[in-house]
Amino acid sequence: MTAPTTVTLRRPAATVSIVGQLSSSTDGAVAREVQPAARAVTTADAEALRHLQQVHGPVLLSFLTRLTKGDVHRAEDIVQETLLRAWRNPDARNSEGRWSRGWLFTVAKRILIDQIRAADVRPEERSDEHIDAHARAEDGIDKLVDAGEVRAALNSLPERLRVTLIEIYFQERSVSEVADLLAVPPGTVKSRTFYGLKALREALISRGFTFRTSGPESGTERDG
Amino acid sequence: MADIIGSDAHVDQELLGLHYMDALDPAQSDVIHRHLEECSACRAQADEVIGTVAALALLGIDDVVPGTAATPPPAPAPARGGTAPVRPSGRGGSTRPGQPKGRSGRTGKLVRTGSLLALVLVLAGLGLATLVRAPQGKPTPVVTAAAVATDGTTGASASVMVSSEGDDGVTVRATVSGLRDGAAYVLYAVTSDSATGEVSRWTGTAAVQDVSGYLPVRIGDLSFFTVSLADGGPVVSVYLPGVAVAPTR
Numbered sequence: 001m002t003a004p005t006t007v008t009l010r011r012p013a014a015t016v017s018i019v020g021q022l023s024s025s026t027d028g029a030v031a032r033e034v035q036p037a038a039r040a041v042t043t044a045d046a047e048a049l050r051h052l053q054q055v056h057g058p059v060l061l062s063f064l065t066r067l068t069k070g071d072v073h074r075a076e077d078i079v080q081e082t083l084l085r086a087w088r089n090p091d092a093r094n095s096e097g098r099w100s101r102g103w104l105f106t107v108a109k110r111i112l113i114d115q116i117r118a119a120d121v122r123p124e125e126r127s128d129e130h131i132d133a134h135a136r137a138e139d140g141i142d143k144l145v146d147a148g149e150v151r152a153a154l155n156s157l158p159e160r161l162r163v164t165l166i167e168i169y170f171q172e173r174s175v176s177e178v179a180d181l182l183a184v185p186p187g188t189v190k191s192r193t194f195y196g197l198k199a200l201r202e203a204l205i206s207r208g209f210t211f212r213t214s215g216p217e218s219g220t221e222r223d224g
Numbered sequence: 225m226a227d228i229i230g231s232d233a234h235v236d237q238e239l240l241g242l243h244y245m246d247a248l249d250p251a252q253s254d255v256i257h258r259h260l261e262e263c264s265a266c267r268a269q270a271d272e273v274i275g276t277v278a279a280l281a282l283l284g285i286d287d288v289v290p291g292t293a294a295t296p297p298p299a300p301a302p303a304r305g306g307t308a309p310v311r312p313s314g315r316g317g318s319t320r321p322g323q324p325k326g327r328s329g330r331t332g333k334l335v336r337t338g339s340l341l342a343l344v345l346v347l348a349g350l351g352l353a354t355l356v357r358a359p360q361g362k363p364t365p366v367v368t369a370a371a372v373a374t375d376g377t378t379g380a381s382a383s384v385m386v387s388s389e390g391d392d393g394v395t396v397r398a399t400v401s402g403l404r405d406g407a408a409y410v411l412y413a414v415t416s417d418s419a420t421g422e423v424s425r426w427t428g429t430a431a432v433q434d435v436s437g438y439l440p441v442r443i444g445d446l447s448f449f450t451v452s453l454a455d456g457g458p459v460v461s462v463y464l465p466g467v468a469v470a471p472t473r
Contacts, residue, residue, distance in 0.1 A: 051250045054257040058270075059244050062278035080368060084383055084399065087372055101246055105281050147282040154280070154288065169245045169277070170285045193245070194238040201276040211275040 048097045049087055056101065057083070060108055065212065067112055078115070082108040101172055153203035161196035168193055228255045235259050235266045240273040369443060375460040378402065382411075382451050384462045388443035396423045397436040398462075400451055403428030408454035413439055416447040425454065 057079060064075035085107050086092065092103045154162060167178045168189070175193075179186040205211070230236050235256050242248050243256045260267050368388070374381035380402040388394045398411055411423040423437035448463040 047250065051253060055244060055246045055253055058274045059277045059281060062274045063281045066278065066282075080370070080385055080387075084370065084372075084385060087370075088383060088399070098246060102285060147284075147287060150279050150282045151287055154283065165280070166288050168242070168247050169280055170283075170288050172246070175242065175247055190238050190242065193241050193247075197241040197273060197276045200280065201272065204276070204279055209279065211272070211279075 044097070045090075048093065048099075049083070052086060052099050052104075053083060056099075056104055060104065062212070063105065064108060064112065067109070070212075074115075078108055078111050081111050085111075101169070149204065149207045149209050153200055153207055153209070156203050157196060157199050161192055161199055164189060164192040165196040165200065228252055229259060234263060235269075237269055240266075240270050241277065244270075244273055244277045369446075369464045371449075371462045371464050373460055373462040374402075378459045380451065380460040382449070382460050382462050384449045384464075386443055386446060386464065393438055393440040394443050394446065395436065395438055396449070397434065398423070398449065398451075399432060399434050400428075400460075401432045403430075403433070403451075403459070405430045409459070410452050410454050411435055411437070412450045412452060413441070414447050414450065415441060415445045417445075418447075423449070 060079045060082060061072075061075055064078050065072050068074045068078075082104060086099045086104060093099050154165070157165070163182065164178060167173050167181060168175070173181070175186050175189045178189045182189070184192075201211070228236055228239060239248065239252070239256060243253050246253075248256070260270050368386065370383065370385040372381070372383040380400065382398050382400045384396060384398045386394050386396050396411070396413060400409075400411075403409060405428060407428045408425070409428050410425050413421045413423050415421075421439045421441065423439060424435040426433065426435050446464055448461055450458040450461045452458040
């Protein structure tokens with residue numbers, strides 16, 4: 001990852017104002033002339049990004065909300081940053097134009113870790129929660145991502161469901177690929193995925209893993 | 225898309241997991257996404273699926289596939305280990321050629337015809353309001369818009385993300401690259417009625433830089449951003465085509 005030079009200048013609202021017309025060299029004519037062509041060029045890219053946002057955005061948000069112990073705002077910031085980085089890294093897309101799921105979640109996790117570390121050098125921003133989070137980061141990413149229960153829950157699933165989830169989610173294969181691989185009809189892959197997720201959820205709940213319900217104030221997700 | 229929305233006018237539940245695991249065709253996912261925006265019953269189902277998939281995301285591939293190296297590289301890199309077959313196009317695959325760089329011809333044309341100081345070559349806007357929307361009834365929705373642009377003449381590029389919480393103002397965060405080392409730059413925001421505000425001022429370097437600032441304007445009034453040399457013309461402009469899809473209440 002690049003380590004961007006940060007030039008942050010947050011001005012108080014009172015000192016910043018709308019200061020009239022931009023100089024003549026860049027008035028609205030520039031925008032009007034260039035914009036339509038520029039739009040046309042990027043339709044496919046924009047659609048790829050929109051797909052990314054629709055599909056992975058909500059899961060990233062849920063994932064990060066858990067990792068930030070319920071800090072939805074912070075999770076939202078990281079989701080946005082992740083999407084931006086994805087946009088700036090088209091090479092992380094596969095031949096079909098989709099960003100790799102594994103890449104995305106790794107990036108999101110790194111952003112969080114970087115933030116936690118950065119907060120440590122800005123003591124004024126440090127709250128008890130951050131100290132806690134930072135201590136966890138120091139312990140390594142494995143502590144922050146306490147995956148033991150999830151692993152156990154996944155391993156408790158019937159083989160046919162577990163394999164289907166792994167192929168679809170972790171191997172990032174399509175329904176038809178998995179159908180070919182397992183020599184079952186695509187409809188079976190579809191229903192195994194559905195029942196696999198359902199069974200996984202139940203297995204997680206039975207292990208004390210809590211899911212955020214509807215409200216944003218469900219507090220601590222679980223004990224690590 | 226009849227398979228996606230069932231006879232009961234709701235999304236086929238069996239597709240929700242595949243949707244959030246990115247195993248569906250983009251067109252199918254699009255139908256599901258649009259339905260979810262309107263249907264709270266399906267959204268409740270979707271929330272459960274999201275939570276479960278997000279739990280799965282706590283595991284790495286090496287957790288579940290023995291012998292797999294920690295594959296996903298953190299830096300820009302090819303999508304996956306080369307041997308795994310990529311998704312076959314399946315339905316509607318022909319519309320997804322995955323052509324990230326197929327725009328140089330148009331670029332040259334634009335540069336020639338325009339001879340403008342700032343040319344927007346890459347443009348994408350996304351209203352993230354949906355994404356950022358709280359699951360249910362969060363009091364202050366965060367409205368966000370983002371866009372990216374690269375200038376063919378100067379090689380400068382900028383991505384801008386604007387966030388607004390309420391009507392008080394917007395926070396602008398931009399990531400810029402390709403600037404001249406040591407030159408002074410200014411990031412201006414321009415509203416749809418051509419009023420201009422200065423977001424930030426900084427000295428360029430060869431590296432990627434993040435700049436940010438605050439402006440007391442409504443996000444819906446913003447039209448575009450321009451990175452300019454402090455003593456000269458603009459080097460790259462970034463338009464926000466899809467701003468203001470904000471739910472205003």
